[in-house]
Amino acid sequence: MLFAVRNATALHRLLDAAPALADDSAVVPVFTLVPGSDFDADALAALDGRGARCVPWDEARATSYDLILAASANGVGELSGPLVLLPHGAGFGKRVPYARGADSANGLSPDQLLRPDGTPVARLHALPHPDERARLAAEAPAAARPAAVVGDPTLDRILESVPRRARYRAALGTGGRRLVAVLSTWGPESLLERRPELPARLAATLPYDAFQVALVLHPNERARHGEFALRQRLARLERAHVVLAGGYEEWGAVLVAADCVITDHGSTALYAAALDRPVVSAYDGGGELLPGTPIARLLRGAPYLDDARPYAPQLERALTAHEPGVVRAHAGGAFAEPGHALERLRESLYGLLELPPPEAPAQPAPLPPPRPDTGARVAAFAVESRVRGNTAEVTRHPAAGAGEGGWLAAEADWAGSRYVQGARLLYRYAAAGEAPGWCAEALAAYPVCRTAAVLTPDGGCAVRTRGGPLRWLRFLPPARGSAPDPVAVLCGVHAWLAEHPEADGPGERPGRAAGVRCRAGGRTAEVVAVSLPR
Template sequence: MLVAVHTLVAGHRLFDVLDLIEDDPRVQIMFTVAPDAFNHPVHRHLSDLGALVLPWEQATKLTFDLVIAAAHGGLSELHGPILMMAHGAGRGKYSAEPERGGPVLARKTVYGLDSARLARDGRVLASKILLAHDAESDILLHQCPEAMGVAVVVGDPCYDRLVSSLPHRDRYRRGFGVTSGDRLILVSSTWGADGLFGNTVDLLPRLMEQLAGTHFRVGVVLHPAVWSAHGVRQVRAWLRDCTEAGLRLVDPTHDWRAAVIAADHVVGDHGSVTAYAAAIGRPVLSLAGVGVDRLRPGSAQSIVLRQADRLDLSGRIAEQFGVARPLDRDTVVQAITSRPGQAGTLIRRALYELLRLDEPGRHRGPAPVPDPPSTSTLVVVAS
């Protein structure tokens, strides 16, 4: 079995899936770093985890009983049945698709459910395409009808694992150095010019300045592509004043979900982390207009940004956190997954069907996410 890891983000999702099958002695799992602009931290991360990593050139010459991936680059070069899944909270973002050799189309397509990524030369690449929500089936029918025969709605393994981890919140908070009297503000930014980190450069300095000397603590989860695109040294330099003032940085190679569960409030944008935070009941604040036009109406990200309270950086920030309340959690969850609590069972079934192996026993259910590293009060970000 080959795991094609394009980015750290894709890797986080794939390791949730590997937990469903990795202990089966009939299955040998190998990894490869797949083509992607942001793949350069992946090899070191896989090596640190003790994974058996094949060079891409070698992986493209072998035939596997199963290939799994959470992104699309280079999959047409791999041999074997492919299981394809999303690496975020469903498929909630638009992308403008160019015609073959022509200009960008005016119409919007939903990223990851389109023929340009799912098919090559009229052939659907995947043997199974995992969907989180029934609504994605409707989109797939419109954008890539030839893939309907291999699509299966399985729910969202990331959401299910967040839920299984909620009872461990106090332990995660201790791991981040948050005491019983503290309130943890977590800032989440996706990558790109319309993410919070790229769009609102004064957000973190203002939070640290206004909340200094209070019972509020501030942490930040930056999309791994932020680190990859700018370089670890540069991101550290940009945030040096904030980290010296006590800002907690979450290492992009570590599981961000512990920070979301530990948080009391989340300041977020149109990224998946913000949607997941709202889905587990964390009050979410956003900055007006950031990223909304990129979102599919009805997606969890769209619902969260349209319903979240707006953070006014010119006002009294501590008071705004004091009155912020959670969104309608059920509404957000229903937009993220059509099979809450079932993703592990359904994905495991799909894996064994493609491997043509009998599914052993009963899966133990999603494990809680790992505790933060002991250095999380001042996290060292891996290069």
């Protein structure tokens, strides 16, 4: 059995469908790279470490196979064996620019699905929704003959992963923030081409304690640039700690973890819609999007992200206005048989093989937790603070992407030297016994520093201001909801002490919570003074 891979996107689709053929010793899968794609660089990378057998194209052409699985009809005409064609994406919403029909969809074009003699290239064309079969029948009845509706194995993997949402958010370090996934397809009308500054602007302007930003790119973008060149191009996003989701599996986990998505006209948005995530459009129109398709209807009903207005209020409105089920209804036009794609596909495949299917059910594998390559934790923040009475409210942004204004807080042994030298608040993570000496050393070594602090493993904190005593504090979480990040609370403590230099300090005396509260990202912690550790 041959898996014919045109590019990375096709391989990912085939791997998601592979469990339909699992648990059968009679099925021996091999892979080959179909030549001719402009995006075949690293096309087989998802097979690394999986022990998959790959054969050269010339060997694949010279061999007759019992079954050939592909997620693109392009270039497979030289192979021998019954071809099963899987969808390359969802919704079939993009035009084929070179097709004979003005409204031919990429993946449904007769030019792609029929041989020169007018016969179908595929023995089975597995489709995710009956509307696609109807579109085929209307445009090219011959191309519709091998079509069968089985559902979408990739969607089923994503739906199977929903119970893991908390794990994914923990792996991403999201915490109590809202995760905003920015989705970009490939090509001249993609978000990354038309609005290349958007991910960086989101990271620079959205409050760090309220929002986290992730970028999901089409695999063709990785293939076009190469991984190294792409990361060079997006280096500022890494410095701003935007999560760059991996091209295989990780993007689906990010969608599950996300609170909302910002998207162009790529089909990834339909998977977010199937999860009923709020969708915000960043698509400015063009010739690629086919009207009347599921993605076109989804974008028509979505609020538009306006670069001329602050992003945070627009996203807050999208989250607040979201009505459960409304967005998911748009995905209903792209996906049928949710949760049953593998069993439907298995039934069709074994019918072609004329073999009984395995007794064990075909089940989608949940997506693994993401492993975001965002470097270490954010180690330097640009902070804006406001103190009213006994409440200090702080707004933080990663210093690498922030503009002018506010003051700096930096992790002394992790942030870059220019941040450490310019920080009013320096902090580090260390044992309580190191706090007195280190705080004194930091204040002596860095003239700009006004507060030095040590966050201890037990959740405590030692704080010393310039000219002031060493104070031992503890941060109490709210009775309901999640607590703010301890460093955000520490920023609030610094701001409060700067406004009250003569005060005894937060908590007034050991053991008493005196009402000094720190707010960040809509979450509050109360600061309590504690006795000196023995």
